[in-house]
Amino acid sequence: MAVDVGGTSIKGGLVTSDGTILYSERRPTPRAEGPDRVIAAISSFVADLSRPRPHTAGLLAPVAVGLAVPGLVTPTHAVFSAAFGWRDVPAEAFSEGDLPLTLGHDVRSAGEAELAFTGGSEGEGAGGAREGGGHVLYLPIGTGIAGAIVLSGSLYGGASGWAGQIGHIPVWPDGLPCGCGQRGCLGAYASASAIASRCGESSAAAVVRRVEAGDAQATSVWDEAVEALAVALATYTLLLDPALVVIGGGLSLAGDTLLVPLRERLASRLAFRHPPGVRASSLGVHAGLLGAGLLAARARQPTAPGDPAT
Incomplete structure (x- = not known):
């Protein structure tokens, strides 16, 4: 499951490890309603995406969650965000489920997707x-x-x-x-x-x-x-x-x-x-979602002690 949180909208979907977007949707970010309301909106989105949904290949059910957010972030905390007024928000605040979840910086995650999924012709x-x-x-x-x-x-x-x-x-x-x-x-x-x-x-x-x-x-x-x-x-x-x-x-x-x-x-x-x-x-506007998908893949392999922050 990939969730890319922006100041205007939250993009969420189901993404394969090779960068195929199987399902996606977009919801408005309730930024004007305060930091807690944004956290609640993300948690609700994650819960909705967690439910299995029909697909041509059968039922789609995510195995991990990648959450790309703005500001200062580690894999376990949204440390600070001027956009949302967050300070030291733990990863578990964004999901009530039991799927492994990791946080990452929205832009670096999108940049990682550019590295992973574009060939870079001249x-x-x-x-x-x-x-x-x-x-x-x-x-x-x-x-x-x-x-x-x-x-x-x-x-x-x-x-x-x-x-x-x-x-x-x-x-x-x-x-x-x-x-x-x-x-x-x-x-x-x-x-x-x-x-x-x-x-x-x-x-x-x-x-x-x-x-x-x-x-x-x-x-x-x-x-x-x-x-x-x-x-x-x-x-x-x-x-x-x-x-x-x-x-x-x-x-x-x-x-x-x-x-x-x-x-x-x-x-x-x-x-x-x-x-x-x-x-x-x-990759255009899909870079953030694909970057969040890479975070989800990483969530299945927890960061070892001493590794640099995502």
Whole structure:
């Protein structure tokens, strides 16, 4: 069982070990109702998905649960989430059943799915995380922003397993307040939720349509978001020298409206070196669900003492 928790929706389903999605559905995330309500919604979703359901191959019944969540996370605890107001929520709070369950960071799990399930051809737009000699930043942009760092073909988690919080890089240190408590964070300008909110829309897709129609307000907000992304990616590029940036999440559906100006702005901020390639994810919005499926497979083989956090 795979459950991918986002700020706007919770995606859940049954996934095979080879990355086939047998069943999936989506439910709204009741984020406005508080942290406990989100936990209860996840637990209810897990309970519903646990029930055997008919399929062409017979009855489908999950054997383990993978739960991908935002914020700081270990396999056993959701340590902190600015999006939901969580602090030290144990894994068992998300399920009343007895199936083995492991937690993982939503973006790193999606990045792991990119590594596992894409071949990484060199064609423009392929977006596989195996491209670029294994030096890739996977950057899904949705309600929030975080990155999965791939170095030499392996995911990098950092000392505590919490690397990749790119959405909280202060692109303008005295800028807009962020839900994390800082100011000027990338996510306050370039996340899908921030873009929609600043334009008075319910979704970033509505803003994109206005941009493409030449709306002045939407274009101003969009340009600032692209510039913020370029600033953050220039910093990342100079530190870790990726060959490729893979853009995922809902905002990747903007296509060239996002990718073309982002490539140009990023190149303009790197005076003495070539920029990395910037492409859309080949797994698209399914990356998170497939990543949660990989977590479920891992739940059947518990992490050994001393192993790094997922």
